[in-house]
Amino acid sequence: MSDATPHGPRFVPRKHINPRFADDMAFSLVSGPEEYAGRTARPVRYVAVADERGTVTTYVWACDEDDAAGWIVRRDADPRAVDDSRWLTRLREGKARGVPPTTVLAEVAASPAAVPGSLTTAPDLASLYALADQPFRAPRWRSARGALFGLAIGDAMGRPLSTLPLDDVRAVYGSWEAMELPLSADGTVRVSDQTQLSLAVGEALAGAAVAAPLPEAEARRALTVRGALPAPPWLTPAAVTTALRTHLVAWRHSPDNDRAPGRTTLDACEALGRPVPWQQATAAGSKGCAAVARAAVVGLAPYLSADQRSGIAQLQAALTHGHPTALAASDLASHAVDLLRHRCAPADLLTELRVHAETSRYVYRADWLGDLASRTDAAAFIAMGWDECVSALSAVETALSTDDVSRDPGRAVGSAWTADDVLAGALYAFLATDTHPRDTLHRAAHTSGASAATAALAGALAGAHRGVSDWPPEWTGTVEYGHRLTWLGEAWDRDRA
Structure with a gap:
């Protein structure tokens, strides 16, 4: 439902700041020997x-x-x-x-x-x-906090637009270039269930990834003499599954769960509260968009190996939406956030995602997904999802080649409320606006597709790339659940810093 009043919608008042203050500072090495790059996000x-x-x-x-x-x-x-x-x-x-x-x-x-x-x-x-028992030297900006606030702000911007036809969006909220952060009827900046569920996933992972018990920590330190470090042993599929189920069920019964979430998510989370395998609780044939935006949070969690990140991203999707396209799109969303957080150039992002999709095409993560694909060949099951997502990436490439950012993401890459279309819409909005954070949100929210989910994921991408400083303080200071976003973001940025 729209938050427009009889006199039109209200927005958070903007403090106008010289735009030059938001410019990137570019430095060039003018002399000295060539050197290998000092950073990589790869093994x-x-x-x-x-x-x-x-x-x-x-x-x-x-x-x-x-x-x-x-x-x-x-x-x-x-x-x-x-x-x-x-x-x-x-x-x-x-x-x-x-x-x-x-x-x-x-x-x-x-x-x-x-x-x-x-x-x-x-x-x-x-x-x-x-x-080496040294702090990881992350980029100077706080990208976890930037991504989380970007997700919530994008969600809040897209939420009142989600049920409106595109012509009505323009009539009520103006052009996409001029969109501001809308206030709800009660004067607050309210988010949808996209942010609530993202916080549930993030807080579940934060709880599951607490410091290992002392014997584990001692064993981990002892491994240094052999020059090898395993993946965190306490982040097992069973531990992560339990944590995710607990937080999703808590969200299902929370009094804050009043944002008209999708029936698929509600029913799955209700079933997760029963003593049944989660594979019996999920909507096995659903590839709705509810899982792909919250997958961005998995890309922010520290100390995950590539396999763990992929497995957790797919698992959190599969708990409610068991279609292979929902799994693959969530994996790609998580991977995109992780790449941007580790300074992947936006121009290389689609290529990197395509490589990840192609190398993952027949990889069924049975340790995380169990017998979800028991009714069919596991490799063929997961390949179907990756194929649809590769098609989505191709649609983004084609749309970007037109150099026409006036097209809304839904018309550019697909307007279905499915995981692959939302992923494509968010990537398109992020890249078509030259990764400028506020323009990214404006473009993502003004869509004939799923406005809240698309803008939430696009905001996470922009925040992971540029950090929290590019979000106006009046936005970060007024968006709902700011204290929880700050706590989680600062905890994870501290782990990376």
Whole structure:
């Protein structure tokens, strides 16, 4: 229902700020030797290096896919035994020779200083920093908080537009370029169930990923002498499933659950409260959009391996919407947020997502999904979802090639209230507006499709890429559930910082 009053809708008053203050500051290296990139979001190969007493002091790492390499010094290393210039020189020489970073890494592994047999793989740089007992050096902005507020603000902007035909949206709320954050009839900035369910998933993961019991922590630290770090052992499928069910059932019976959520989600969450396998509770044939927006939160959770992130994104979708397209679209939404948070260039985003879809096409994550696909071939089951999502990515590429951002996302890539169309609409809005956060939300909300879900996911993408500073303070300060968004965002950004 619309929040328009007889005199038209009301909006949060904007404080007009010089737009130059929101410009990105660009810096260029004008001299100096070429170097490998210092960051990657992909798995890295690494080798442990020890001092003369055999104590590990440094981890040297490399990733050919991103032409990246570097080193991380252990927090407890004796500074007198660490020579940073040694690794800087070695890596610069490798870059000057034009060899892949792992070639240099192999040379380091063959040197006397390397711990024999320590050459192995870490799922990402965050895991390697954890192995070194060092804080992960994240981008300076707080991208988890930015993504969460972007999701909620986009949801609040799209919520009153969701049931209106596009012509009525323009008549009541104006052009998409001028859209502001609407106030509800009671003077608050209210979100829909998209934000409520995203918080349920995020808080479930935050609770499941608490610090390991002391024996686990000690075992994890003991692994450092062998130069290997496993995925967090306490984030098992059973533990995550229990946490997600608990929070989804709590949302189902919460007095705040008054935003007219979809019947599919309500029925599934009601069934999750019964003592039955969750595969019997889900709407097995539904690929509705309720799961794809909340999947963005999974891409923000720290310390997940790529397999865990993919499995959890699909699981949280499957608990309510069991169609393979809902699973694949949620996986891609989570992956997109994770890529942007790790500085993936927006121009590369669709290519990276297509690669992820193609490599995942026949991967049925039985450890997370159990016997969801028991009635058919598991590989064929999941491939159907990935194929539909690849088609959605192709639709985004085609729409972007027209250079016409005046088209609403629904007409550009599809207006069905399904997971794949909402994913495509959010990606289109994000990329068509040159990733400018406020324009992204304006474009995503003004759609003939699912306004709230599309704008929520688009806001999460923009916030993951640009951080919280690009959202107007009067928006972040008035949106509903701000304290919960802040708590979760700051907790996860602190884990990454």
